[in-house]
Amino acid sequence: MKQPTLKDLAKHLLLSTSTVSRALTNDKNVRRETREQVQEAAQRLGYKPNRVARNLKSGRSYTIGVIVPEMVTPFASSVLEGIQDAIADDGYHVIIAQSGEDPKIERKNLMMMQQALVDGVIISACHQTYNLDLCREFQYNGIPLVFYDRILSGLDAPRVMVNDYTKSMLMMEHLIHLGRKKIVHLQAPDYIYNSVERSRAYRDAHTKFGLNFDPALLVRAGLTFEDGRNAAARLLIAEKSFDAIFAFTDTLAIGAMNYLREKGLRIPQDVAIASFSGTALSTIVHPQLTTVEQPLHEMGVKAANLLLRLIDGVELIENRIVLDATLQYRGSTILPAEERIV
Amino acid sequence: MKQPTLKDLAKHLLLSTSTVSRALTNDKNVRRETREQVQEAAQRLGYKPNRVARNLKSGRSYTIGVIVPEMVTPFASSVLEGIQDAIADDGYHVIIAQSGEDPKIERKNLMMMQQALVDGVIISACHQTYNLDLCREFQYNGIPLVFYDRILSGLDAPRVMVNDYTKSMLMMEHLIHLGRKKIVHLQAPDYIYNSVERSRAYRDAHTKFGLNFDPALLVRAGLTFEDGRNAAARLLIAEKSFDAIFAFTDTLAIGAMNYLREKGLRIPQDVAIASFSGTALSTIVHPQLTTVEQPLHEMGVKAANLLLRLIDGVELIENRIVLDATLQYRGSTILPAEERIV
DNA sequence: CTGAAAGCGCTAACAA
DNA sequence: TTGTTAGCGCTTTCAG
Numbered sequence: 001m002k003q004p005t006l007k008d009l010a011k012h013l014l015l016s017t018s019t020v021s022r023a024l025t026n027d028k029n030v031r032r033e034t035r036e037q038v039q040e041a042a043q044r045l046g047y048k049p050n051r052v053a054r055n056l057k058s059g060r061s062y063t064i065g066v067i068v069p070e071m072v073t074p075f076a077s078s079v080l081e082g083i084q085d086a087i088a089d090d091g092y093h094v095i096i097a098q099s100g101e102d103p104k105i106e107r108k109n110l111m112m113m114q115q116a117l118v119d120g121v122i123i124s125a126c127h128q129t130y131n132l133d134l135c136r137e138f139q140y141n142g143i144p145l146v147f148y149d150r151i152l153s154g155l156d157a158p159r160v161m162v163n164d165y166t167k168s169m170l171m172m173e174h175l176i177h178l179g180r181k182k183i184v185h186l187q188a189p190d191y192i193y194n195s196v197e198r199s200r201a202y203r204d205a206h207t208k209f210g211l212n213f214d215p216a217l218l219v220r221a222g223l224t225f226e227d228g229r230n231a232a233a234r235l236l237i238a239e240k241s242f243d244a245i246f247a248f249t250d251t252l253a254i255g256a257m258n259y260l261r262e263k264g265l266r267i268p269q270d271v272a273i274a275s276f277s278g279t280a281l282s283t284i285v286h287p288q289l290t291t292v293e294q295p296l297h298e299m300g301v302k303a304a305n306l307l308l309r310l311i312d313g314v315e316l317i318e319n320r321i322v323l324d325a326t327l328q329y330r331g332s333t334i335l336p337a338e339e340r341i342v
Numbered sequence: 343m344k345q346p347t348l349k350d351l352a353k354h355l356l357l358s359t360s361t362v363s364r365a366l367t368n369d370k371n372v373r374r375e376t377r378e379q380v381q382e383a384a385q386r387l388g389y390k391p392n393r394v395a396r397n398l399k400s401g402r403s404y405t406i407g408v409i410v411p412e413m414v415t416p417f418a419s420s421v422l423e424g425i426q427d428a429i430a431d432d433g434y435h436v437i438i439a440q441s442g443e444d445p446k447i448e449r450k451n452l453m454m455m456q457q458a459l460v461d462g463v464i465i466s467a468c469h470q471t472y473n474l475d476l477c478r479e480f481q482y483n484g485i486p487l488v489f490y491d492r493i494l495s496g497l498d499a500p501r502v503m504v505n506d507y508t509k510s511m512l513m514m515e516h517l518i519h520l521g522r523k524k525i526v527h528l529q530a531p532d533y534i535y536n537s538v539e540r541s542r543a544y545r546d547a548h549t550k551f552g553l554n555f556d557p558a559l560l561v562r563a564g565l566t567f568e569d570g571r572n573a574a575a576r577l578l579i580a581e582k583s584f585d586a587i588f589a590f591t592d593t594l595a596i597g598a599m600n601y602l603r604e605k606g607l608r609i610p611q612d613v614a615i616a617s618f619s620g621t622a623l624s625t626i627v628h629p630q631l632t633t634v635e636q637p638l639h640e641m642g643v644k645a646a647n648l649l650l651r652l653i654d655g656v657e658l659i660e661n662r663i664v665l666d667a668t669l670q671y672r673g674s675t676i677l678p679a680e681e682r683i684v
Numbered sequence: 685c686t687g688a689a690a691g692c693g694c695t696a697a698c699a700a
Numbered sequence: 701t702t703g704t705t706a707g708c709g710c711t712t713t714c715a716g
């Protein structure tokens with residue numbers, strides 16, 4: 001037999017559907033005896049409330065959408081765990097979509113979320129402006145949007161991120177204190193908000209610490225391992241001399257590092273490499289990467305909490321959360337022997 | 343104003359809801375003129391069909407659940423892309439849950455899927471038997487289940503996987519042909535189906551190629567990078583001599599490799615390392631990993647196609663799909679100079 | 685070709 | 701405390 005419905009239960013118990021419904025939702029207006037009777041029968045007949053019906057009634061789907069730019073690195077995975085942890089108790093489900101760093105796919109994903117009637121969306125955008133219009137439309141239609149890590153410029157939306165500028169500055173300081181003078185920056189495309197911030201810190205660090213800024217060392221790299229390799233290759237071909245790299249993210253750093261090592265350069269002796277991200281990738285390569293580690297799980301939790309409150313119609317006083325990232329000094333900038341010095 | 347409903351549209355056009363509905367679903371029983379009129383108005387007023395209502399009507403949720411054991415490696419990510427590609431056109435959505443290699447969480451995930459009223463589930467199980475009962479219940483309740491990679495033993499369910507045994511045997515052959523005689527196998531816990539298969543091949547290879555089987559070289563390792571490191575450490579402490587490692591998966595291989603390198607061993611000269619998996623991880627470490635590369639995207643596509651057909655009530659003649667994995671020979675077993683020889 | 689009406693499973697205002 | 705009734709937004713007979 002099919003899944004029993006509320007009506008079936010009611011018929012079986014010779015009660016009205018409303019009473020049964022009330023008994024099942026722990027409404028106080030039910031005699032205890034009745035409630036127990038109903039719950040026992042529900043148990044026995046294997047009754048499961050039909051969420052779809054419930055959703056239609058409530059006008060909610062109890063589903064939130066999460067759109068991530070990529071899942072090649074475990075970045076999104078950690079954030080997702082945080083999100084799941086934060087929402088599980090509230091009976092929400094998560095629909096996940098990956099955009100593959102392609103704003104067009106991101107757009108499709110957003111529209112898919114709309115179709116799926118999500119109650120809200122958590123998103124890390126792969127382009128600073130491309131889907132601005134759609135996001136505005138979401139807000140206009142009352143579907144709250146929360147950003148993490150990669151935000152849209154020009155949209156006043158709740159967000160959870162780290163301080164890209166400050167932490168990048170600290171990382172530059174680290175490299176400079178190590179005595180590095182010709183530091184390359186592998187930057188992401190500037191349609192990514194964080195890229196702008198991190199490279200701004202890179203430039204400002206030169207002024208702040210009295211280093212000569214050489215535009216040729218500011219390299220527009222991309223986002224993938226391959227992009228990192230290519231950027232490193234171009235630097236070698238151009239015969240630019242450099243003694244350190246500060247990369248936008250782990251993938252770029254790893255790509256570049258592997259290439260340089262293949263070409264016989266020693267890390268960190270010849271070239272120190274620092275990154276920004278905080279995924280497990282930074283510890284599985286050799287040498288391990290010095291990096292700005294973001295609290296990814298917490299980022300997910302915070303984003304989800306923001307979203308839940310927005311869904312409940314709470315007016316947020318503070319909707320821009322800045323989390324603290326920590327610098328991890330590892331083998332890609334420091335030789336084991338030096339470790340204690342830092 | 344709120345999202346307009348079908349009723350709003352109908353009122354606006356002075357038509358009945360049924361006609362509007364028909365026009366929108368391209369039912370043939372509508373005058374072309376009317377249809378165009380309706381569609382134009384729908385467009386203009388920004389009408390979006392309410393899926394929840396539609397679902398309630400159809401008894402389907404047009405959502406499928408995907409349960410993955412972990413998302414630290416990009417394994418699941420690739421499979422997911424395949425799944426998304428396969429289902430997008432059919433209007434299905436995906437709910438994803440990660441079990442973190444914990445069968446208890448996997449159980450919660452399964453129950454969550456049930457709650458979410460998914461039309462079917464694609465799962466890679468983290469334990470061979472733990473959730474057998476629940477999976478049976480799914481099947482009994484008519485919610486189809488498709489497995490990929492990691493299956494349940496004792497459950498006759500559709501599945502998509504590679505031939506673990508054969509490919510492991512080939513990998514062993516590769517190591518043996520390289521002249522390796524004392525090959526370690528880092529195996530996963532034996533509550534994982536594939537682990538049993540791969541280690542069976544490991545043992546059989548000894549017989550087949552006339553190698554001495556030393557039980558001490560068959561190491562129960564685990565699943566994580568850390569497990570790989572620990573296993574390698576134990577081997578060194580035990581002062582077992584070995585000249586190759588065949589690991590259950592990339593994480594173990596990488597963990598072990600990094601540890602051995604830190605201890606001054608040369609890869610592959612002192613120890614050749616081979617793995618089984620096929621994620622991007624194998625190419626970002628140094629040296630790159632020789633591995634059995636699985637067609638992950640295809641795995642996702644195939645699994646999704648199976649599931650869709652099951653949801654549609656199609657009787658499957660062939661519900662066990664075995665995909666072809668390819669051996670990738672890389673720096674962890676072969677020195678660059680030798681590459682052409684293979 | 686179009687409209688009226690019923691109903692998917694559930695909740696909730698209103699009555700009793 | 702319980703039942704009656706209406707309705708969430710849509711599809712789909714059944715009449716016209």
